[in-house]
Amino acid sequence: MGDGIDCRWTPLARHLMKDYVSWGRYPKAIPAAVHRVHWTDELLPNTTCSLLPYGNGRSYGDSCLNDGGVLLDMRDLNRMLSFDRSTGVLRCEAGVLLADILVLAVPMGWFLPVTPGTRFVTVGGAIANDVHGKNHHRTGTFGQHVLGMALRRSDRGIVLCSATENTELFHATIGGLGLTGVILWAEIRLRPIANHAVDSETIRFPNLDAFFDLSSESDRDYEYTVAWVDCLARGNALGRGLFMRGSHAAPQERLPAPSGRTRSFPVDMPFPLVNAWSLRAFNNLYYRKQLARVHRSITHYKSFFFPLDNILHWNRLYGRRGFLQYQCVVSPESAKESVRALLEAIATARSGSFLSVLKVFGNRFSPGLLSFPRPGVTLALDFPNQGRRTLDLLDQLDRIVASAGGAVYPAKDARMSGEHFLQYFPRWKEFQRHIDPRFSSSFWRRITTRI
Amino acid sequence: MRHILIIGATSAIAEVTARRFARDGDRLYLVARNPERLESVASDLRLCGATQVETMVMDVNGTDRHVEMIAQAETVMGGLDTVLIAHGTLSNQQACEASFKETLRELQTNCLSVISLLTHVANCFETKKRGTIAVISSVAGDRGRKSNYVYGTAKAAVSVFLQGLRNRLYRSGVNVITIKAGFVDTPMTADFCKGFLWASSEKVGNGIYRSIQRKRDEVYLPWFWRWIMLVIRLLPEGVFKKTNI
Ligand SMILES: Cc1cc2nc3c(=O)[nH]c(=O)nc-3n(C[C@H](O)[C@H](O)[C@H](O)COP(=O)(O)OP(=O)(O)OC[C@H]3O[C@@H](n4cnc5c(N)ncnc54)[C@H](O)[C@@H]3O)c2cc1C
């Protein structure tokens, strides 16, 4: 297929190229060409440029971008291959969206073992970033539920890998950032559910200590836990927020309907709607959104897991300059102090976002060599791109994370230094051996320039 | 429930249409050349909700097998009421200019094989006095251009053949639909640079599904090609021959 994609691009092609951005729309990277993969038996395109699979572009930074190289658009490789209704084992092509799996599986009583905060990611992307969800303390990462997969490599053709076959490559590919070859299909084990509802509770908490108490209490009894924090609150109120916990509901007489219709954020805002004033107003109001301290409800899984998916293109809110997302994890030993230090730095800078999220990761180790989740506490939030000012703040956060034995999530990164990456991901050397010689990404070049 | 035969079922456009049918719970009989690809499409359609999905591996240029294939589809599905013909190759114009053999092969795949299929399907539906026949033709058949007139010739012949067929089968209650597709981003056009006139296979595949439901006669997909082709057809030949489109 596609013999001889050369590395030039014509003005005509520009129109399509602009669709290939990451979710934060920062940094900008223009591929030399895009090759859409339709079939698992297709050979890799014949080009001298480097290659990188592109899932659904839901990574925020540059890990799904390949400036000057060729992107392999995986979204047409989206067929369901088999599903065993008695065991919940699904085999599907790598471009299938998690949303499609839910449409297929939920009516049959099965659910994704791990769901990130959006269902519009591909299976290949979920594996390549070894994504996590609100149930990390129970079930670990997405990669831990992958039974096997087929990988196309430029040097070895199709390679099947699993926990028992080509094991090292399997482990390198889980969280492998798309660099170990193209995932063609994967087999994953779903988990059974009684219905599509989630039995959930939202609890207001006044400060960081209360968050830690609620977490340790809830992680025992609830499958899903996560907290929204008011990233502008300071002093005694530092770390205040809303704690959400839930489990798949028991059989119910009346099931909730999916919430509201989907809207789309229509245009790029000429100026970002996120500023110090709107942030303060939102955070204050959101903290008080429920009258009672505890609010219990049986909700549709979509409202519980994917509140943001109802607003398509919400990233346009940040305007043309885009935004930077920051997600880190800090080790359990010093978690309280480090999270406090991080929140203080953010509140002092009066930056940050509407949605800041805090969660305790469990003692679940993924086999992925570059997997981000590890025991500790994770904080995620986005920052409107204000240039130097934002980058300096993030560097400051990085120093706190590095000294707390933590890590920053590559899926959400556009700026971490190579030195920090090597420190955060000590198994990178082992990983490097498995990189496909023809593959590279903007992210990988950025963090390895000084290795 | 429909009983649908799709020729060229591994086409990116046809696959989108087939998924819509599958979600409706229809029965499908899929014909294509590549067995592995055909099987992956079939598995997906089964999981999408199709009541039955059967496949046959076949090169449509083996026209002597067409009767048998159509009969087989009807037998295993227990009926046949809808046919979608989607196979095709984008001819290499330069190669065709250099060789009549090459031209003949392209005409065979894009035109004669279609006419053979239509002949048998038409007779079958005419006696039943019902059915829908949809064929993917192309805007390239609306006017000959130097860049791809061999492909255009084949599609033009198919479009004219369908006009006649529609006229003939009208009295038997058989619906004949000509799909005039514009530029679609599919494996067939993988090596082209895509500009603003290009549509996705989703858009066109869904348009075909709607056209079949609404029993249309001739549709341009996307719609704006009707107007583009109107202008292009109106250009006098003396002007047109000097253009580079
Ligand atoms: C609103 C929102 C909420 C989110 N919440 C979470 C969360 O809770 N937890 C979490 O972990 N993440 C979360 N994310 C991040 C997101 O889940 C990951 O970035 C995910 O990997 C994106 O998948 P994608 O299909 O869009 O892939 P892309 O972003 O396009 O690509 C991601 C990586 O996968 C590689 N890749 C894609 N397809 C293949 C393939 N077939 N073979 C090999 N490599 C491939 C790419 O090369 C790239 O390195 C969130 C993102 C958004 C926008």
Ligand SMILES: NC(=O)c1ccc[n+]([C@@H]2O[C@H](COP(=O)([O-])OP(=O)(O)OC[C@H]3O[C@@H](n4cnc5c(N)ncnc54)[C@H](OP(=O)(O)O)[C@@H]3O)[C@@H](O)[C@H]2O)c1
């Ligand atoms: N893409 C466009 O811009 C465009 C525009 C106008 C019209 N069309 C028409 O749309 C239809 C579908 O094309 P597409 O764009 O979806 O391209 P596609 O994905 O490449 O599909 C073409 C299909 O035709 C099959 N085919 C070719 N020769 C065959 C043969 N001898 N026997 C059996 N099957 C054969 C191919 O199967 P193999 O895999 O076995 O080759 C392939 O599945 C075609 O009729 C095309 O002419 C396309």
